[in-house]
Amino acid sequence: MDHARAAISNLFGVEPTSYTRFSIARQMDGDNSHVEMKLSADDEEGGEVGRPEHLHASMPPPRRIGKNLCFLLIAAVLLLLIGFLIGYLSYRGRMQKAGRCLDGSGKCEMTPTTSYLMDDDETEEEEVPGPPVFYWPAVRDLFSKKLSAGHLQDNLRQRATKDSFEAGQSEDESIASYIHDQFASFLLDEVWNDEHYIKLQAKGSNNTVSILQDGKEEILESPDAYVAYSKSGSVVGKPVYVNYGRKADFQKIEKPGVSLNNTVIIFRAGKITLAEKVANAQEAGAVGALMYLDPSDYENTETLVPFGHAHLGTGDPFTPGFPSFNHTQFPPVESSGLPRIAVQTISSKAVGKLFSKMHGEECILEWKGGVVGCKVMLNSTSKMTVKLSVNNVMVDRKILNIFGAIKGSEEPDRYVVIGAQRDSWGPGAAKAGVGTAMLLELARVISDMVKNEGYKPRRSIIFASWSAGEYGAVGATEWLEGYSATLHAKVFTYINLDAAVLGFNHVKISASPLLYTLLERTMKGVKDPAKNSETLYDRVGSDWVKTVVPLGLDNAAFPFLAYSGIPVVSFGFYNKDKEYPFLGTTQDTVENLKMTDNFYGLMRAAAEVAGHIALRLTHDHELFLDFERYSDELLAFQEKFLPYSRDVEALGLTLNWLFFARGDFQRATDALRRDITNSDRENKIVRRALNDRIMKVEYDFLSPYLSPKDAPFRHIFFGKGSHTLQSLLENLRLLRTSRDSMDVNMLKEQLALTTWTIKGAANALVGDIWDTDNEF
Helix, strand or coil, X not given: CHHHXXXXXXXXXXXXXXXXXXXXXXXXXXXXXXXEEEEECCCCCCCCCCCCCCHHHCCCCCHHHHHHHHHHHHHHHHHHHHHHHHHHHHHHHHHHHHHCCCCXXXXXXCCCCCCCCCCCCCCCCCCCCCCCCCCHHHHHHHHHHHCCHHHHHHHHHHHCCCCCECCCCHHHHHHHHHHHHHHHHCCCCEEEEEEEEEEEEECCCCCEEEEEECCEEEEEECCCCCEECCCCEEEEEEEEECCCCCHHHHHHHCCCCCCCCCEEEEEECECECHHHHHHHHHHHCCCEEEEECCCCCCCCCCCCCCCEECCCCCCCCCCCCCCCCCHHHCCXXXXXXXXXXXXXXXXXXXXXXXXXXXXXXXXXXXXXXXXXXXXXEECCCCCCEEEEEECCEEEEEEEEEEEEEECCCCEEEEEEEEEEECCECCCCHHHHHHHHHHHHHHHHHHHHHHHHHCCCXXXXXXXXXXXXXXXXXXXXXXXHHHCHHHHHHHEEEEEECCCCECCCCEEEEEECHHHHXXXXXXXXXXXXXXXXXXXXXXXXXXXXXXXXCCCCCCCCCHHHHHHCCCCEEEEEEECCCCCCCCCCCCCCCHHHHCCCCCHHHHHHHHHHHHHHHHHHHHHCCCCCCCCCHHHHHHHHHHHHHHHHHHHHHCCCCCCHHHHHHHHHHHHHHHHHHHHHHHCCCCCHHHHXXXXXXXXXXXXXXXXXXXXXXXXXXXXXXXXXXXXXXXXHHHHHHHHHHCHHHCCHHHHHHHHHHHHHHHHHHHHHHHCCHHHCCCCC
């Protein structure tokens, strides 16, 4: 420092007059903490004779000035480098600390500069110049604060005075216009309509169910409700009761010498969809089918008749695989899922009367419901038959899907879609009213956060109101078919709001495994409306994944997942042991729905879950999709397949290639996780490339070896058809139970298609073609 000080003094021509000397003198008692400070003059004594003790006492030679300047420059550069390194290491340390949050405790949230894998409330907020920075806890709390049960109640009140919102009719168009105006009033970035021209089946003249006996016809019932897409005409057959109409139920009744050909099958509602029941009856040889609401499952419904549809699929069944923008452009073609038998719904009161006329075999105990006198079939001497007359007619309808969008600030071409069915046969308060009310409230609150609070989501959020949902998610499916080339690359999650409150005792979850981790994190942050001191996660427990309900054809999220390969989630409340009795009937009113305990609290909680999921997915740098979950799902199937290895080997085949493909997928997920860990999370180009690999995982499980027209639901986990893992497992089971009935060629094809679908998903997940493992 003396050299530096002297150099500065000489440089500016100033002679120093004094300096400060610090000396540390060791004391005799060992205490070396004493510090002596002296101010010294130029001629201070104590220097060596003939040699100045202090640097300033003599002028340094001129040749040393340059050397001192060099020292100064080097010192300055070193200080700058040290300062930069300290700042950089401090920043990286915070990022690494954030990246270590993997516990999923619910106290782990996202800051604007890190991955989603971090601790919620351990983040350090930093001052950032410019627009306000929203950390995840602030986003979550702001949304929850603005979400209003009062607004939900006002939105639901729109359905209180109407009896029906049938798709393509005046009431449906009226509420569509109202939703469009609401979206516009919320100042969403974009609001638009999407028109589709579809074929629906409407009720013609009265449908009737009659009993024919001793040459006389007695009309049993002429219901107001009907089953869309039933075969029209009159059929006659002996009545046979088959419980819920599941395949297992038919297997119990089919015995040697017992034929179900030309019968009219009776089954109660529940367990599986009406379309699946009808398909099972048709496969068994029946000519007609009747479904009713059993009082043991649906209380206070003795005289109620539900509406339904019998199409084993989704979308317009007369343009399968094609969008119905104008169906006249396509050749006349029908979905293979349309029934070829007559179908009608009736009341349990009418079924009771029918049972009383049947003389024959009584129902086994587990098949007995709430209708007295349950009979399975007639005795061999009985001549009684049932006549079913269906007079439905096909009609052309124009339907409207309504959309509103909040554009993302960084990736506006990546979307989360939040959707709800709008139409209903009857008042549809639970079926469509709750979801529509939640959709409007979510759009209002999130738009308010953006327009008035300065929040900017990274990715876009689209709000969608679908029409013709009552006929098998027609509006949603036609949209997916119309934009299939675009949507699978842009939409990375669909959140379904339909029928979100059907009870209060239990939580009902249907979701892609990619969203399990986010769902769990979300439930830990939402209060349970039944016990405000606890969270929804406390209600469902740590094993909640085991209670996930598989998506069915009656869920509008199904085509998003099984047809388009888009991750989905459907969340709501219900009573596991007791169905909501009025769904699809004329009594599905707001007044009846409000009888549910703490109804608006449940509705708000379901909306809060949906909102948190949408905001989290559009907030974080890294997409909150747990791609590693599918490794667990594949391993679970492998464990189910393993016991049949020797049976397969006896046919000259092997399961090893399938198991190796699963291993390839596991290694691919490990490689992607390493790439994410080692990447620069602030590099937008790298981050987008990694997110694209994550969002394609679901799509890559659509079998590429099938035509979407012939097999629209190509997902090997959640689809329908012989290409699915579940179908493969069922075929393997036949090796033990009924080897003669098993098709070996089908088994070979199943093994090949499944193996290469999984292998293809692994290759896609790895990334670049040169990184793929082309050997098993």
